[in-house]
Amino acid sequence: MKVLRFIIGQILLALDFLTRPSLGKRSDEEQTKVNEQLKNYSLYQFSACPFCIKVRRVMRKLNLPIELRNANTDDELKAELKTLGGSSKVPCLRIGDTWMYESNDIIKYLEDKFPISK
Template sequence: MATDHELTLYVMTGCPYCIKVKHFLADNGVTIPERNISTDSDAEQTLIAVGGKRQVPCLFIDGEPLYESNDIIAWVQENLL
């Protein structure tokens, strides 16, 4: 994966939309660093502070939040595949 973007995927244990995104990434050989807000309180606080809400999945692209699993998948398809 060659990208000029700084990426972080915020997820939560058991979230079906997070699982959908993670399966898509795995199926396409894309690796994005993850932070799990269920087990990492700092990640949760960062998500809320930057994004303004506690919603996952959330892909931070160069520090900007992108929500909704379908939108994240579409961005990955357009920019990383």
């Protein structure tokens, strides 16, 4: 089962790389403001998790340089996610002391808070 999960994960990562959305465009001033707001944001994730990939794609589309924390390979991050966030599920968006789970909720929040002007 682990081998199959690994193979599927690698396929998902390759597809993500090949179909990656373009980086969202903002004025330099707007992007600087967004970057400043994102200083206390971090995304706890696993690199090959399909729901985490979905959130990272939206982050790229919205040009949101949120710190990525790989809770799959770092035991300290995994423990932090469980003890401070209350669950070991990923993806999890940490905004200061607030922990947000569920990829669709995270995406909706990011799209509402940091829209790209058309």
